[in-house]
Amino acid sequence: MYRIVKKRLLAQGIALLEVEAAAVAAKVEPGQFVIVRVDEVGERIPLTVMDFNREKGTITIVVQDVGYSSAIITQMNEGDEFQDFVGPLGVASEIEKYGTVVCIGGGLGIAPIHPIARGLKDAGNHVISVLGSRSADLLILEDEMRAVSNEVVIATNDGSAGVKGFVTDGLAKVLSDGHKVDAIWAIGPMIMMKAVVEYTRPLGLKTIVSMNPIMVDGTGMCGACRVSVGNETKFACVDGPEFDGHLVDFDLAMKRLAFYKDEENRAKARLECHHEGGHH
Amino acid sequence: MAANKIPRHEMPCQDSKVRAHNFEEVALGYTQEMAVEEAKRCLQCKKPLCRTGCPVEVLIPDFVKQIAEENFEEAARILKVKNSLPAVCGRVCPQESQCESKCILGIKGESVAIGRLERFAADFGMKSKAAQIEKVEPSGKRVAIIGAGPAGLACAGDLAKAGHAVTVFEALHVAGGVLMYGIPQFRLPKDIVQTEIDTLKKMGVEILTNQVVGKVTSVDELMENGYDAVFIGTGAGLPYFMNIPGENLNGVYSANEFLTRTNLMKGYKFPDYATPVKVGKNVAVLGAGNVAMDSARTALRLGAENVYIIYRRSRDEMPARKEELEHAEEEGIQFRLLTNPVSIEGDERSWVKSLTCLRYELGEPDASGRRSPVPIPGSEFEIEMDTVVVAIGQGPNPLVTTSTPGLELNKRGNIVADPETLMTSKPGVFAGGDIVTGAATVILAMGAGKKAAAGIDAYLKTK
Numbered sequence: 203m204y205r206i207v208k209k210r211l212l213a214q215g216i217a218l219l220e221v222e223a224a225a226v227a228a229k230v231e232p233g234q235f236v237i238v239r240v241d242e243v244g245e246r247i248p249l250t251v252m253d254f255n256r257e258k259g260t261i262t263i264v265v266q267d268v269g270y271s272s273a274i275i276t277q278m279n280e281g282d283e284f285q286d287f288v289g290p291l292g293v294a295s296e297i298e299k300y301g302t303v304v305c306i307g308g309g310l311g312i313a314p315i316h317p318i319a320r321g322l323k324d325a326g327n328h329v330i331s332v333l334g335s336r337s338a339d340l341l342i343l344e345d346e347m348r349a350v351s352n353e354v355v356i357a358t359n360d361g362s363a364g365v366k367g368f369v370t371d372g373l374a375k376v377l378s379d380g381h382k383v384d385a386i387w388a389i390g391p392m393i394m395m396k397a398v399v400e401y402t403r404p405l406g407l408k409t410i411v412s413m414n415p416i417m418v419d420g421t422g423m424c425g426a427c428r429v430s431v432g433n434e435t436k437f438a439c440v441d442g443p444e445f446d447g448h449l450v451d452f453d454l455a456m457k458r459l460a461f462y463k464d465e466e467n468r469a470k471a472r473l474e475c476h477h478e479g480g481h482h
Numbered sequence: 483m484a485a486n487k488i489p490r491h492e493m494p495c496q497d498s499k500v501r502a503h504n505f506e507e508v509a510l511g512y513t514q515e516m517a518v519e520e521a522k523r524c525l526q527c528k529k530p531l532c533r534t535g536c537p538v539e540v541l542i543p544d545f546v547k548q549i550a551e552e553n554f555e556e557a558a559r560i561l562k563v564k565n566s567l568p569a570v571c572g573r574v575c576p577q578e579s580q581c582e583s584k585c586i587l588g589i590k591g592e593s594v595a596i597g598r599l600e601r602f603a604a605d606f607g608m609k610s611k612a613a614q615i616e617k618v619e620p621s622g623k624r625v626a627i628i629g630a631g632p633a634g635l636a637c638a639g640d641l642a643k644a645g646h647a648v649t650v651f652e653a654l655h656v657a658g659g660v661l662m663y664g665i666p667q668f669r670l671p672k673d674i675v676q677t678e679i680d681t682l683k684k685m686g687v688e689i690l691t692n693q694v695v696g697k698v699t700s701v702d703e704l705m706e707n708g709y710d711a712v713f714i715g716t717g718a719g720l721p722y723f724m725n726i727p728g729e730n731l732n733g734v735y736s737a738n739e740f741l742t743r744t745n746l747m748k749g750y751k752f753p754d755y756a757t758p759v760k761v762g763k764n765v766a767v768l769g770a771g772n773v774a775m776d777s778a779r780t781a782l783r784l785g786a787e788n789v790y791i792i793y794r795r796s797r798d799e800m801p802a803r804k805e806e807l808e809h810a811e812e813e814g815i816q817f818r819l820l821t822n823p824v825s826i827e828g829d830e831r832s833w834v835k836s837l838t839c840l841r842y843e844l845g846e847p848d849a850s851g852r853r854s855p856v857p858i859p860g861s862e863f864e865i866e867m868d869t870v871v872v873a874i875g876q877g878p879n880p881l882v883t884t885s886t887p888g889l890e891l892n893k894r895g896n897i898v899a900d901p902e903t904l905m906t907s908k909p910g911v912f913a914g915g916d917i918v919t920g921a922a923t924v925i926l927a928m929g930a931g932k933k934a935a936a937g938i939d940a941y942l943k944t945k
Contacts, residue, residue, distance in 0.1 A: 225698050239655060245747070245756040246655075271756060286655040288692045418747065418757075421653050421694055422879055423663075423719035424739035428730050435723065435730060440881065454730055457832035461732045465758035472753055 204238075204287035207260060209280050212342040215267040216310065217276040218252065224259030226289040232317035233295030233412065233444055236261060237420045239286035240278070245271050248417045250314035250389075250443070251290070252343075261289070264313035264342065270469035291420045292443045295410070297321040301328065301384035304376055305351070306369050306398055308334040308390025312343050314412060315389045320350035322387075328352050330376050330383075334369035334390065338362035369394060370401045383407055388447060392456045399447035411447035413438045416461055430454050490592035491520040498812035502782050505667045505750055508809060509573070514554070517602040521549035523587065524594045531584035532596060537929025538571075538636070540564045542581060546599055558607025561600060566639030567632070567678045567928065569608060570661060572601025573670050575925045576803050608677050621645040623942045626709040628695045628882055631659020632924045633715030633915025635682060636931030637938075642685040644939045649709075651693040653881075654746065659717055661924065663746035664738070666776050668783065672745070696881035701889070701911055710945060711910045711938045714897060715931060718916035719879035723872055724768060728826030733762070733834030737769070737777045737873035744780050761786040762868025766837050768792050768823055769873035770800040772923075775807065777871045778815045789815050790865070794822035794842050794855040820844070820855065824862065826870055837867045878917050886911075896920055903937030904930065912938055 208220035226236060235250045253262035267276040278284075295318050303322050307315035312333055323329045331351040335341040336359045348354050356364025357372035365371050369390070377383065386409040388398040395411040402409045415427040415438050422440035429438050430451035436442060494510040495501070501508050512520065524546045532542045541560050548557035561568040577597035585593030623646045627634045630652035638648045656662050661675045683689060695701070695716075704712050721736035723729050735743075740759065743749040749759030765781040767774050770793035781789045791810070793800060796819050800807060811817070820842040829835045841861035848854035878895045890898040890907035897906055897913040904912045914930030916922055 225693075229698055243748075243755045286692050288653070288655070288694060290697055291694065418739060418742050419654060419663075421719065421881055423721070424742050425721045425723070425736040426739045430730060435725075454832070458730070458732060460831075462758045462760070465752065465760065469753045469756060469758075 203283035203285065205283045206278055206280050209278070212264065213340045215276060216264065216340075216342055217267075218262060218264050218313075219275070219278065220253075220260045220262045221284060221287060222259060223261045223287045223289070226287065227254045227256050227259045227261050230254045230261065230290035231294035232297060232321040233314075234290040234292045235314075235420075235443060236263065236287060236289030237291060237417065238263070238275070238284050238288075240271060240274050241285050244274075244285060246286070246418055246420070247271050247275070248291070248414065248420060248439075250412065250414070252313035252316050253346075254317070261287070264310060266310045269466050270473055273470065273473055288420065291439060293441070295321065295387070295444060297325050299326045302330065302381055303327045304330050304332060304373060304383050304386045306332045306334070306373060306386065306388040306390070307347070308369050308388075308394040309336075309340070310342075311388075311390030311394070311412075312347060315387060316343060316346055316350065318387050318389075319347065323350050323352065330355065330381065332357065332369050332372035332376065334358070334372060334394070336360065368397060370397050373398065373401065377405075386410065387412075392452055392459065395447060395450075396452035396456075399450070399452070403448050409447040410444050411450060412443045413445060413450065413455060414443065415455060415458055428458070488519065488523050490523070490595050491516045491598070493595070493598055495809075498809075498814075501668065502779075502813040505783055507671050508668050511605060512598055512602045514552075517549050517599060518552055520595050521546045521599055524550065525586060527586060531586065532581040532594075535580040535582070535584040537580070537925050538564050538932050540568075540581070540600070542596055545603055546594065546596070549599055549603055554603060554606040555610055557603040558610070561603055561607070564932075565928075566636050566682060568600055568604035569674045569678055570632075570670060571925055571928070572597055572599075572604050573674075574665060574923075576923060578804065580925065605674075608674070618643060618645040620647065621942065623647065623710045623945075624649070624708055625711045625713065625938060625942075626651060626704040627713045627715060628701070629653070629659060629715040629717055629915075629917075630657035630679075630689055630691075631715060631717050631915065631927065632661060633717070633917075633927040633931040633934075634659070634713065635679065636928035637713050637715060637914070637935045638687045638931075639682055639685065640932050640935035641938060642682065642687050644935070646939070646942065648687045650687060650689045651695050651699070652689060652691045653694045655691050656746070657689045657691060663742040664773065664776070665924075666741065666745055666780050668779070669776065694881065696885040701882065701886040701908070705910060710942055711912065713931075713934050713938060714882055714906070714911065714913040714917055715915045715927070716879050716882050716917045717927070718876040718921035720877040721872070722875050722877060724823065724874060726823060726825050728828055728834070729872070731826055731828040731834050732832055733868055734826060734870045734872065737767075737773045737871055738876065740777055740871045741773070741780065744784065750784060759784065760869070763787045764865070764867045765789045765869040765871065766792050766823070766865070766867050767871045767873055769875070770795075770802055771873065771875070772802045772806055774873035775802045775810045775815075777873050779810055779813060781869065781871065782813055782815065786869070791815055791817045792821050792823055792837070792839065793817070793819050795852065796820055796844060799852045822855070822857070823870075826867075827864070834867055834870055836864045837870060838862055838864050876921050878920070883917075894920065900937075903940065904934040905937055905941065910941065
C-alpha cells in the first residue's frame with residue numbers, strides 16, 4: 203500500500219498529496235506520470251507528477267475534484283493509503299539547454315509543469331513561467347513555481363492577479379518584453395493547450411504539450427489513449443504524454459475526453475447521494 | 483461395452499438464452515459420475531500419443547486412470563506434476579488440436595475428453611486442497627520473471643519446484659496477465675486463476691504487482707541486483723488497429739481495452755466498480771479469432787442487441803476454436819463473413835454511427851495456404867453501429883525490449899531466443915511466450931515458460 207504522508211489544500215477542491223512510493227521516486231523524471239487506484243473497486247487514474255523526493259521516497263501529486271474518482275482522492279487524508287500506485291510511466295521531458303524557455307501552466311496544469319521548469323532551470327535555461335487560472339484564489343503553487351523559475355508572469359481571467367486574460371496573454375507579454383524564446387512547454391486543459399499552439403504556430407515557436415487522455419493500463423496494452431499527432435495515431439501512455447503541440451489534433455482529443463461523460467456523471471451523482479445519506 | 487463404444491460425454495453448459503445475459507461460467511463441468519465414465523473410455527495406451535500433443539507433456543493416461551478409479555485427489559496431484567495451472571488449461575486449451583487430436587479413439591470415433599477431465603480433476607484438487615506443496619532444497623539462486631501471465635507463471639512454478647528463489651514482476655495490479663484482463667469471466671472465472679496463483683505463492687514464488695519493468699527497473703538492473711537469470715514473458719500487449727478512417731471515434735475500442743475494462747476492471751459491475759464500459763445497441767467486432775469471440779460474447783452480456791463478427795474470409799478460415807464459434811453462435815452472435823470494413827462513420831459529436839463494409843469472395847490460396855479474400859468492386863454497404871471492437875491481433879509490447887540494450891529482436895519486434903534453451907542474445911536472459919512467437923495461445927506460452935525454466939535450471943547449474 204502507498205501511504206499519504208502529507209496533504210495540503212491548494213485551493214477550493216484542489217489537493218496536494220505526498221505519497222510514499224520509493225521505487226517510483228527513485229526513477230521518475232520530469233514529464234512522467236503515475237497511475238493510481240484508490241481501492242479494490244477503483245478506476246486506474248493517470249496523474250502527472252508534481253514533485254518527487256528520491257531520499258524520502260515520495261511522489262507528490264495534485265488532484266482536482268472534477269469527477270467521481272478525483273472526488274474520492276481529494277477527500278483522502280494523511281495516513282490513508284492508495285491501493286495501487288504505478289510508475290513512472292511515459293517518456294520523460296527532453297530536458298536540455300535550449301536558452302530561454304517559457305513554461306506555461308494553466309489551472310491544474312501548473313502541477314506537472316513544476317518539475318519540468320525545475321529541470322530546465324537546473325539545465326541552465328532561463329525559465330520564464332506563465333501561470334494561469336480563472337481567478338487569484340484558484341491559482342496554485344505560485345511560490346513553488348517562483349522557486350524554480352527566473353521570471354513568473356501570472357494571468358487570470360478576471361484580472362484578480364497579474365495580467366487580465368488567458369495564458370496566451372501572459373505569453374504575449376513575455377514576447378512583447380523582447381525575450382527571444384527558444385522553446386515552450388504548455389500544460390493545462392486541452393482548450394488552453396490548443397489556444398497556445400494556435401498562438402505559437404505562426405510564430406514558429408517550438409511548443410511541447412502534455413496530453414492527458416483517458417487511459418486504462420498505461421503500458422501500451424489497451425490503446426485507449428490514442429491521440430492523432432501529425433495524422434499518425436500515437437499512444438499517449440508510451441509514445442507521450444508529451445508531443446509537438448503543432449502536430450496534435452486537439453479537436454479529436456477533446457472529443458475523446460467526453461467518451462464516458464454520461465457514466466462519469468452517473469457515478470458522481472451516486473457518490474454525492476451517498477455523502478448526503480451520511481455514509482461517509 | 484468396450485471402452486471405445488461408450489460415446490464421449492458432452493459437457494453440461496448453461497442454457498444459451500440464459501447465459502447470453504450473465505457473466506457466470508458457460509461450461510458447468512463434469513459430475514463425478516460423468517468424469518469416471520469418460521475416464522473409463524481411455525485405452526491406457528502403452529505409448530500414449532496424447533502426451534506428444536501437449537506442450538507441457540501432462541501425464542495424461544496416469545491422471546485419467548486415477549479418475550477412472552475414483553482417486554480424484556491423486557489425479558489432481560499427478561496433473562500438477564507437469565502443469566502449474568491445470569484448472570486454467572482444462573478450460574482454455576485448444577485440446578481438439580493438441581492432446582485430443584492424437585488420441586487413438588479419435589481415429590474411428592471420438593477422442594477421450596481429456597480437457598474436460600483435466601478441468602474436473604483440477605477443480606476437485608482445488609476444492610479438496612489436496613495438492614500438498616512439497617518442500618524442496620533451496621538452490622541459492624535467484625531468478626526474476628517479467629510478466630505474471632501464462633508464460634511467466636509456468637516458468638515460475640517449475641523454477642520453484644527446482645528450488646530457485648523466484649520473483650515475478652507484474653505491471654498490472656493483479657497477477658495473471660491475459661488470464662485476468664483478456665479471457666472473460668464466463669470462460670475462465672477469475673477466482674480459479676487466483677487460486678492457481680495462490681498455490682504458486684505457497685510454493686514460495688514472490689509476486690510483485692505494479693512493477694512496470696522497462697520503467698521502474700530494467701533487465702540489466704535486475705541482473706546487477708543479484709538475480710542470476712531473468713525470464714521475459716511480457717506477451718503480446720500492443721493492439722493492432724485496421725488503419726481505416728474513423729478508428730479514433732468514440733465507441734471504437736481495441737479488444738484489449740474492451741476486455742480489460744470488462745474483465746480486469748469489472749466494468750460489467752459498473753457503477754459498483756468504478757470503471758465504465760459501454761456498448762449501445764449494435765456492436766461490430768472486427769476479426770474472428772478467440773479474442774474476437776470473447777469480445778463479441780462480452781458485448782452481448784453487456785446488453786447489446788445485435789453483435790456482429792465481421793471477417794473478410796469464410797467460416798472455414800476463422801481462427802477461433804470450434805467450441806468458441808459454436809458457443810458464440812448459440813448465444814446469438816451474427817457472423818458477417820466475406821465482409822471487410824473500409825471506414826467508420828461518426829456523428830456530429832464524434833461518436834460511431836455506422837460501419838461501411840465491402841463484400842469479398844474467395845480466390846486462390848495465399849501464402850497462409852488459405853483461400854485469399856478478394857474484394858468485390860462496388861459492393862460497399864453501410865451498417866448502423868454504436869460500438870466497434872477491433873480484434874485483429876496484437877504485437878509485442880515494447881517497454882522491456884526497448885529498454886534492454888543488446889537484446890536481439892526480429893523484424894516484427896519479437897525477441898529472438900534459442901529454440902532449445904530459450905536463452906536470448908544476452909547471457910542469462912531468457913524469453914518465451916507471445917513476446918517471442920507473436921500472439922498465440924495460453925498453453926503454448928505455458929509450454930515456453932516450462933521450456934525456459936528447464937533452460938534456466940541448466941544454465942544456473944553451470945554457474
